[in-house]
Amino acid sequence: xxxxxxxxxxxxxxxxxxxxxxxxxxxxxxxxxxxxxxxxxxxxxxxxxxxxxxxxxxxxxxxxxxxxxxxxxxxxxxxxxxxxxxxxxxxxxxxxxxxxxxxxxxxxxxxxxxxxxxxxxxxxxxxxxxxxxxxxxxxxxxxxxxxxxxxxxxxxxxxxxxxxxxxxxxxxxxxxxxxxxxxxx
Numbered sequence: 313x314x315x316x317x318x319x320x321x322x323x324x325x326x327x328x329x330x331x332x333x334x335x336x337x338x339x340x341x342x343x344x345x346x347x348x349x350x351x352x353x354x355x356x357x358x359x360x361x362x363x364x365x366x367x368x369x370x371x372x373x374x375x376x377x378x379x380x381x382x383x384x385x386x387x388x389x390x391x392x393x394x395x396x397x398x399x400x401x402x403x404x405x406x407x408x409x410x411x412x413x414x415x416x417x418x419x420x421x422x423x424x425x426x427x428x429x430x431x432x433x434x435x436x437x438x439x440x441x442x443x444x445x446x447x448x449x450x451x452x453x454x455x456x457x458x459x460x461x462x463x464x465x466x467x468x469x470x471x472x473x474x475x476x477x478x479x480x481x482x483x484x485x486x487x488x489x490x491x492x493x494x495x496x497x
Contacts, residue, residue, distance in 0.1 A: 321405025380434025
């Protein structure tokens with residue numbers, strides 16, 4: 313079976329070989345952009361101890377904010393599945409959109425017209441320059457997976473990486489059950 317190539321809307325799964333990488337250890341990244349010049353994505357399974365209200369006090373919203381990646385961590389980004397409510401959204405794949413009109417979003421959040429299973433917020437993003445991601449794939453830092461989740465916004469963060477490794481099978485099943493700190497094993 314040939315390895316899947318990265319594409320906009322696919323998932324990057326951190327290989328067990330990068331367990332010592334604090335930025336990406338056990339991470340799952342949704343690629344929101346992938347072309348010959350660059351790739352951009354957001355880590356889906358790194359919730360922070362912040363909510364939207366903690367970051368933007370005038371928005372009374374308790375949605376969790378996630379660590380999107382090590383680039384521009386002082387900027388807030390979002391992906392969602394409600395382009396009909398948020399104008400100027402960019403389609404990533406079926407039922408996943410990136411960004412959009414933030415003023416419209418603020419009103420929707422304030423009026424409680426969006427559910428947490430419709431949207432996800434990130435501080436920072438993960439980015440790669442020309443050929444950088446391809447090099448990391450060749451060095452076995454990542455493998456690519458289809459985004460086969462019915463609703464990626466309601467996926468359990470704790471088991472996301474483990475479930476993707478179990479799905480890949482083979483030696484990955486062993487790593488899927490390893491403790492998060494392998495020195496405790």
